[in-house]
Amino acid sequence: MNNIPAYNPQSIENKWQKHWDETHAFEASASHDKPKFYGLVEFPYPSGAGMHVGHIKAYSGLEVVARKRRMEGYNVLFPMGFDSFGLPAENYAIKTNTHKWTQWIFLKLFEHGLVFRAKTLVNYCPHCKVVLSNEDSQGGKCDVCHSDVVQLPKDVWYLRITQYADKLLEGLDTVDYPESIKQQQVTWIGRSTGAFVDFALDGVQEKLEIYTTRPDTLFGVTFMVMAPEHPLLDKYKDRVTNWNQVEDYREQCARKTEFERTQLQKDKTGVKLEGLEAINPVNGKKIPIFIADYVMMGYGTGAIMAVPAHDQRDWEFAKKFGVDIIEVIEGGDIEKEAYTGDGKMVNSEFLNTYDNKKDSIQAMLDFLEKKGIGKKGVQYKMKDWAFNRQRYWGEPIPLIHCPKCGTVGVPYDQLPLTLPDVENFEPGQDGQSPLARIDSFVNCTCPKCGGPARRETDTMPQWAGSSWYFLRFVDPHNDQAFASMDEMKYWMPVDWYNGGMEHVTRHLLYSRFWHRFLYDIGEVNTPEPYAKRSYQGLILGSDGEKMSKSKGNVVDPLDIVSLYGADTLRLYVLFMGDYTAAAPWNDDSVKGCKRFLDRVWRLMEMLTDDEGIRADMAFDVHSCIKKVSEDYEKMKYNTAIAAMMTLVNALYAKGSVSKAELLALVKLLNPVAPHITEEINQLCKLSEGDLMYAAWPKYDEAALVKDTVEVALQVNGKLRGRMDVPADLGRDDANDYFLALDEVKKLIGDKTVRKLIFVPGRLVNIVVG
RNA sequence: GCGGUAGUGGCGGAAUCGGCAGACGCCUCAGACUUAAAAUCUGAUACCCCCUGGGUGUGCGGGUUCAAGUCCCGCCUACCGCACCA
Numbered sequence: 025m026n027n028i029p030a031y032n033p034q035s036i037e038n039k040w041q042k043h044w045d046e047t048h049a050f051e052a053s054a055s056h057d058k059p060k061f062y063g064l065v066e067f068p069y070p071s072g073a074g075m076h077v078g079h080i081k082a083y084s085g086l087e088v089v090a091r092k093r094r095m096e097g098y099n100v101l102f103p104m105g106f107d108s109f110g111l112p113a114e115n116y117a118i119k120t121n122t123h124k125w126t127q128w129i130f131l132k133l134f135e136h137g138l139v140f141r142a143k144t145l146v147n148y149c150p151h152c153k154v155v156l157s158n159e160d161s162q163g164g165k166c167d168v169c170h171s172d173v174v175q176l177p178k179d180v181w182y183l184r185i186t187q188y189a190d191k192l193l194e195g196l197d198t199v200d201y202p203e204s205i206k207q208q209q210v211t212w213i214g215r216s217t218g219a220f221v222d223f224a225l226d227g228v229q230e231k232l233e234i235y236t237t238r239p240d241t242l243f244g245v246t247f248m249v250m251a252p253e254h255p256l257l258d259k260y261k262d263r264v265t266n267w268n269q270v271e272d273y274r275e276q277c278a279r280k281t282e283f284e285r286t287q288l289q290k291d292k293t294g295v296k297l298e299g300l301e302a303i304n305p306v307n308g309k310k311i312p313i314f315i316a317d318y319v320m321m322g323y324g325t326g327a328i329m330a331v332p333a334h335d336q337r338d339w340e341f342a343k344k345f346g347v348d349i350i351e352v353i354e355g356g357d358i359e360k361e362a363y364t365g366d367g368k369m370v371n372s373e374f375l376n377t378y379d380n381k382k383d384s385i386q387a388m389l390d391f392l393e394k395k396g397i398g399k400k401g402v403q404y405k406m407k408d409w410a411f412n413r414q415r416y417w418g419e420p421i422p423l424i425h426c427p428k429c430g431t432v433g434v435p436y437d438q439l440p441l442t443l444p445d446v447e448n449f450e451p452g453q454d455g456q457s458p459l460a461r462i463d464s465f466v467n468c469t470c471p472k473c474g475g476p477a478r479r480e481t482d483t484m485p486q487w488a489g490s491s492w493y494f495l496r497f498v499d500p501h502n503d504q505a506f507a508s509m510d511e512m513k514y515w516m517p518v519d520w521y522n523g524g525m526e527h528v529t530r531h532l533l534y535s536r537f538w539h540r541f542l543y544d545i546g547e548v549n550t551p552e553p554y555a556k557r558s559y560q561g562l563i564l565g566s567d568g569e570k571m572s573k574s575k576g577n578v579v580d581p582l583d584i585v586s587l588y589g590a591d592t593l594r595l596y597v598l599f600m601g602d603y604t605a606a607a608p609w610n611d612d613s614v615k616g617c618k619r620f621l622d623r624v625w626r627l628m629e630m631l632t633d634d635e636g637i638r639a640d641m642a643f644d645v646h647s648c649i650k651k652v653s654e655d656y657e658k659m660k661y662n663t664a665i666a667a668m669m670t671l672v673n674a675l676y677a678k679g680s681v682s683k684a685e686l687l688a689l690v691k692l693l694n695p696v697a698p699h700i701t702e703e704i705n706q707l708c709k710l711s712e713g714d715l716m717y718a719a720w721p722k723y724d725e726a727a728l729v730k731d732t733v734e735v736a737l738q739v740n741g742k743l744r745g746r747m748d749v750p751a752d753l754g755r756d757d758a759n760d761y762f763l764a765l766d767e768v769k770k771l772i773g774d775k776t777v778r779k780l781i782f783v784p785g786r787l788v789n790i791v792v793g
Numbered sequence: 794g795c796g797g798u799a800g801u802g803g804c805g806g807a808a809u810c811g812g813c814a815g816a817c818g819c820c821u822c823a824g825a826c827u828u829a830a831a832a833u834c835u836g837a838u839a840c841c842c843c844c845u846g847g848g849u850g851u852g853c854g855g856g857u858u859c860a861a862g863u864c865c866c867g868c869c870u871a872c873c874g875c876a877c878c879a
Contacts, residue, residue, distance in 0.1 A: 210796095599817085
């Protein structure tokens with residue numbers, strides 16, 4: 025073909041983007057007659073510093089699949105977090121009125137008893153006057169001003185996600201997530217089974233309830249430990265003779281942040297309660313009680329039975345405080361360290377007949393239940409979801425505090441509750457929300473009794489909207505419901521969700537929780553929101569470090585687009601390595617990708633009048649179709665692109681390309697580099713209409729079979745040459761075939777052939793000796 | 794400490810079930826074209842040696858096998874997640 029213009033990415037890309045805008049090319053069809061594909065990519069955080077090459081990788085990866093699906097005849101929904109002006113998700117939320125529905129779902133949770141309020145200690149910076157998350161108060165210092173963080177009691181709204189712990193665990197068996205993601209969810213939920221056991225206190229009415237996963241070791245209990253915050257303690261103020269010491273220790277602990285208590289886990293500290301003892305329910309022995317901060321109030325009952333012989337933490341504490349250590353399971357050396365393995369029971373009366381954990385745990389559970397002093401129990405590491413923030417920019421919590429009626433939900437017909445205009449974004453006093461100082465917002469009437477009442481002034485966390493946004497996309501303009509059941513039945517679940525590894529615990533758990541709740545109350549049609557989840561690896565700076573402004577190694581995607589074009593950028597981020605692995609940016613490799621697109625462009629100069637795929641190119645073209653089709657499905661974009669490079673190299677070696685060959689190539693490449701391939705298709709009139717709707721190419725199985733194939737020739741496992749053999753040579757005929765060949769005879773010489781192994785299509789190995 | 798993932802040339806990375814290690818790209822070198830350069834095209838490119846050949850090589854040490862990057866045993870290192878969870 026003559027008169028090929030130069031490849032000018034900028035003008036081609038502008039042209040096609042305009043065309044796509046005008047033709048609404050990416051809009052999903054409203055009709056439900058085709059099979060659907062719903063692909064979703066996690067939105068970048070609006071608070072983040074603009075666009076980032078990592079976002080390009082996240083989106084273009086799944087977009088390849090979405091585009092392939094479209095060419096395969098699917099109705100494709102693939103929403104984008106940025107609109108055409110590059111504005112983030114918040115605009116989309118305002119446009120589609122999603123706020124009302126976030127509040128609506130919250131009220132449903134409230135109605136179903138999944139919202140509750142509790143006082144708790146929070147990290148607070150007296151200087152900045154804000155409540156800090158654990159992440160923002162590392163080392164007990166405020167992340168912003170480095171002042172000392174203090175613990176402040178505060179009312180917190182919680183969502184009862186723990187009630188859904190088992191459902192969230194079970195749901196994992198029904199979805200296609202990578203093992204590493206499932207594992208993180210399981211760890212985060214942290215389910216353990218064990219027993220609650222009551223220990224009587226000597227001379228006192230109350231009992232001390234503990235949780236243990238090792239009821240089999242009850243005969244080895246030599247002391248008890250209570251968390252310093254344990255509420256039962258105050259009752260024994262008069263009985264404990266060293267109460268001053270106890271008070272001192274409790275104060276010390278209160279000053280420590282959660283961070284210090286959990287991260288600086290070196291030395292065990294604690295105080296013995298003098299004058300108060302517990303009684304081991306299985307043998308009646310009196311044992312001492314300590315308070316120590318290695319026991320957390322937030323897990324189990326806030327008190328433990330200590331078995332120093334078989335728990336390393338208890339062992340360390342017992343060594344330091346001189347408490348007895350009694351072995352009840354044989355197999356370790358308890359002088360050196362706690363033994364946590366399995367073995368024969370000793371010193372345990374009726375359990376001594378057992379030689380393994382499983383049986384002795386069961387026997388002990390039976391005993392405890394019969395005696396009425398304990399029962400089987402389950403605990404989770406996952407905590408209920410603290411759901412309020414003291415920020416202005418957040419979804420208002422639609423609750424009203426009425427002095428007569430208590431907490432009342434805002435009536436549904438008054439939704440959405442909107443944020444008032446505010447001049448002052450500074451936080452309120454003592455960790456209050458900025459909204460608390462706006463009387464016109466706070467003061468209201470109770471919807472129940474009509475009396476004066478006050479609005480809740482805290483707002484919801486960012487996680488709220490992201491917990492259900494994907495539902496809105498299937499029916500964004502609906503003002504009767506967040507989405508109609510008809511649309512959800514067609515589009516849900518999300519077929520494929522791609523995102524970063526950093527969101528696989530919280531965001532994924534939270535959104536699965538909301539979705540499962542909506543399913544349980546009949547508002548959505550699937551128990552799980554995402555059928556499949558994948559992730560992409562980070563793009564590192566060219567220095568191999570994580571990209572950050574301070575290191576000056578951030579690559580702006582727009583720079584790459586203006587230098588080489590969007591197609592090159594997409595091609596590069598998908599070619600740079602294993603999609604799921606982190607890889608450093610390399611400017612030279614970007615140029616290599618541009619070079620490949622130049623070579624594809626110049627194929628037009630070699631275009632012949634041949635219509636079909638030529639016989640001597642059939643193998644190359646069809647094996648490329650097979651490889652690319654399969655690799656896209658597995659997100660192995662790097663090897664798919666390598667296969668296309670190989671095909672282009674073969675066409676260059678041949679010096680010409682037929683229309684059908686070029687069409688096959690541009691179709692395969694279209695999902696990765698949509699602009700250049702549309703342009704080539706149009707210039708060469710390869711197919712009618714836009715390439716993005718053309719049928720995905722199919723490979724011909726027969727074209728993949730060759731007459732002869734090259735195999736490696738090995739003697740005693742060492743490579744000694746390569747040779748072509750008939751493709752249909754079978755194992756049975758291999759001995760006769762190979763041993764008759766001169767080059768084989770030469771290699772064997774006068775040695776005896778002991779064995780001949782032939783792997784068709786791969787190699788022949790002759791064992792001689 | 795626990796859980797997960799990984800370790801392959803100068804670099805990014807390939808390699809279905811155990812079957813030719815290093816696909817593809819980058820870098821580098823050589824040649825062609827050019828007054829010259831760029832661009833482009835062609836070729837070379839793991840390492841070592843006594844170089845028409847041979848030897849060594851996939852974090853380290855063992856093992857299984859005709860055959861090991863891949864499987865088994867024992868380690869080392871890096872990254873990610875969780876972390877005094879009883």
